Amino acid sequence: MEISEKAPAKLNFSLDTPFRHLDGEPEWKMVMISIDLADYVHIKTRTDTNQITVRTDSGFLPCDHRNLAFQAAKKMQSLAQTHEGVDIYLDKKIPVAAGMGGGSSDAAAVLRGLNKLWALNFTLEQLAKIGLEIDSDVPFCIYSRPALVTGRGEIITPLKDLEHLNLVVAKPKDSVSTPTILKRIDYEHLTHQDVDGVAKAIMEDDYPQMIKKMGNTLEPLTSKYHPDILKIKQKMLSFGCDAAQMSGTGPTVFGICRNHSRAVRVTNSLRGFCREVYLVRPYSLKD
Numbered sequence: 001m002e003i004s005e006k007a008p009a010k011l012n013f014s015l016d017t018p019f020r021h022l023d024g025e026p027e028w029k030m031v032m033i034s035i036d037l038a039d040y041v042h043i044k045t046r047t048d049t050n051q052i053t054v055r056t057d058s059g060f061l062p063c064d065h066r067n068l069a070f071q072a073a074k075k076m077q078s079l080a081q082t083h084e085g086v087d088i089y090l091d092k093k094i095p096v097a098a099g100m101g102g103g104s105s106d107a108a109a110v111l112r113g114l115n116k117l118w119a120l121n122f123t124l125e126q127l128a129k130i131g132l133e134i135d136s137d138v139p140f141c142i143y144s145r146p147a148l149v150t151g152r153g154e155i156i157t158p159l160k161d162l163e164h165l166n167l168v169v170a171k172p173k174d175s176v177s178t179p180t181i182l183k184r185i186d187y188e189h190l191t192h193q194d195v196d197g198v199a200k201a202i203m204e205d206d207y208p209q210m211i212k213k214m215g216n217t218l219e220p221l222t223s224k225y226h227p228d229i230l231k232i233k234q235k236m237l238s239f240g241c242d243a244a245q246m247s248g249t250g251p252t253v254f255g256i257c258r259n260h261s262r263a264v265r266v267t268n269s270l271r272g273f274c275r276e277v278y279l280v281r282p283y284s285l286k287d
């Protein structure tokens with residue numbers, strides 16, 4: 001039996017970390033949205049072996065237990081108490097180590113896919129709980145629709161769809177290691193964000209307030225080591241985006257335009273400075 005699942009990338013419209021837990025894990029407060037830049041995860045169950053295999057068209061990714069899609073399959077295999085194996089093929093479109101949650105979204109797609117193939121009937125809430133053991137972004141990726149995300153990533157409050165917005169996404173050539181950035185956070189000197197204000201503006205369809213309140217607490221930290229981030233952000237703003245900021249722990253930068261033709265202009269102008277530029281829309285996974 002086989003199935004293909006779409007695994008959309010995510011962006012952080014607002015990102016803050018109020019404190020670090022005693023075990024070293026950050027507490028999160030974020031507004032996250034999914035976008036229609038997506039990996040496609042092809043999953044096939046096998047009765048002739050209990051092995052899990054992962055293949056991908058990306059040369060940079062480990063295909064063993066370090067791959068988050070592999071970890072997701074392993075968890076489902078054990079919960080299903082099955083001797084069936086799984087072949088996974090990752091058709092990667094989301095840049096790796098970019099702050100767009102590609103690995104987490106692949107893992108969420110495997111959880112959703114195997115839930116259907118093995119008729120396990122877990123609810124999305126249950127899948128999100130299983131996903132949290134893999135990575136803090138997996139619970140959000142299970143739903144893949146706009147949300148306020150708090151706790152260690154497990155408290156998901158749905159927000160209104162934003163499908164009318166135009167988003168220009170630029171991935172600078174550097175890759176960023178999320179654990180390295182998280183270790184460098186100096187909680188004494190963080191500038192915090194009005195994350196609730198962004199969530200409220202989305203719920204009230206208040207675009208000017210959303211733009212005004214957006215921000216990423218980690219942007220000054222990552223851009224200290226990757227100065228291209230601020231250069232691209234400045235270009236996005238000067239080319240006409242209504243707002244621009246880094247996503248996740250970076251280095252991806254995105255800009256927002258309400259007007260589509262302006263977004264096309266910004267995209268074309270940016271291509272002279274950055275090789276990987278995408279013009280995308282927010283995306284909400286349907287039930």
Ligand code: ATP
Nearest residue numbers: 067068096097098099100101102103104106178248
């Ligand atoms: P986040 O914003 O959640 O920190 P990211 O976009 O910065 O995510 P990913 O692309 O998810 O980062 O990859 C981070 C690391 O995870 C990479 O170094 C990669 O080797 C590893 N990884 C494991 N599985 C995957 C996968 N299926 N796709 C991408 N990366 C994966």
